[in-house]
Amino acid sequence: MVKLPTLDDIDDGIVHLKPPVAPERLRHKELMDGPFWQRIPAYRDVDEAQFLDHNWQARNSITKPQKLLDTLQDIVPKRFYDDVIAGFRSAPMSVRVSPYLLSLVDWDNPYDDPLRIQFIPVGSRIQPDHPKLTLDSLHEQADAPVPGFTHRYWDKALFLTLDTCPVYCRFCTRSYAVGIDTEEVEKVSLKAREERWDQAFRYIASRPELEDVVISGGDSYQLKARQIRLIGETLLRIDHIRRIRFATKGPAVMPQKLISDHDWVSALTDVVALGRTLHKEVVLHTHFNHPNEITTITKRALDGLFERGVTVRNQSVMQRGVNDTVETMQLLVKRLSYVNVQPYYVYVHDMVKGVEDLRTTVQTGIDIEKHVRGYTAGFNTPTFVVDAPGGGGKRAIHSFEHYDRDTGISVYTAPSVKPGYFLYFDPISALAPEYQARWQDPAEQERMIEQALDRARSGLVRSSRASTVPLPDGE
Known part of the structure; x- marks a missing residue:
């Protein structure tokens, strides 16, 4: 057996091109432990x-x-x-x-x-909602051919199987449906009923272009073990389905289920294994937002999934006072990697009712992304995105056609999703006082929006003309 060298064995004569690592750079390994x-x-x-x-x-x-x-x-x-x-x-x-x-x-x-x-x-x-906010800002219901099934992208769909979660996030983009009615919102009903699921299965079977289904809600953590098997096996037996993603906040908020609910974990494992035998991908997508959410209990739970061959990816939401600093996001990305969770997306906070105090600006995301990229391996570096209001889908944060930092208006297009322009609005409280005042006037609101659209249109025209310029011979 080869004896591995210890730090004491290393030759002091080695020339180090980098200075010693500061202890704080290894904080991602320090997980909360004990009772x-x-x-x-x-x-x-x-x-x-x-x-x-x-x-x-x-x-x-x-x-x-x-x-x-x-x-x-x-x-x-x-x-x-x-x-x-x-x-x-x-x-x-x-x-x-x-x-x-x-x-x-x-x-x-x-x-x-x-x-x-x-x-x-x-x-x-709590701050006043942005004047351009709507309850279902992503138009998930408008893009639903059957209740609780959003088909927006060409080959991918979102299956909202139920409307409950182990924990409710204040910032949930589906506050129109998730949880019980509140004094502010009467919810759309998306109960876990198999007759509603059957409508979705029939629709999926009729659409050969669909290859990728996200099973969400609510939260797939709340599905019973037999329901995990029913949904997973039904989808995998549809020939054109190639990928399934079970979406859950669960590992971040109640990792105990992955330790003590053996039936649920076995059901997920069996669906993953069936997918593998059919040469199809089944993964778990989860949702950690802050490094403090990851403890030794989390690691134990996720180690169990890793041992069973379950791939886990993470999607975060950028929030003011939570993870809107370079240091926090770098630590989150490294700590996720340490527990074998692949950082996948970081969303700029959706325009959600009642949580204006949590939203950040697009510029904040752009600045943080620059520091996160290159901090660790590329496959563990999340893509920062804006989920374009109005159903434009996920757009890389810096891919806007126009962004006015003063008015807080960014304009995106989504040519492979649907035509038109999609506008995201920074929180008004993050703007300079003179622009906050302009947002109080409805006529000024429309002027700012029309100006942003005009600049986006003119930018697209210039880009289109540039792309038609013939290249010199040989290029």
């Missing part, structure tokens, strides 16, 4: 076996302010609870937070904690 949940008053007597039980996690999830109060007790001041009550009343999304997530929040500084920001609304931070 961290016991810092929460209600969980002080919860042992590891109980905390790793996904059923216990689901039963004890926070859905009402009073339950939050009963759980945290006196570790945060009453004014914070009052603020949470106001946040619950004005939130378009239902609130549901797992004990696992609650245990990761820094309750000494709850207002600025990146996990609290994502999942527990507070009334004092």
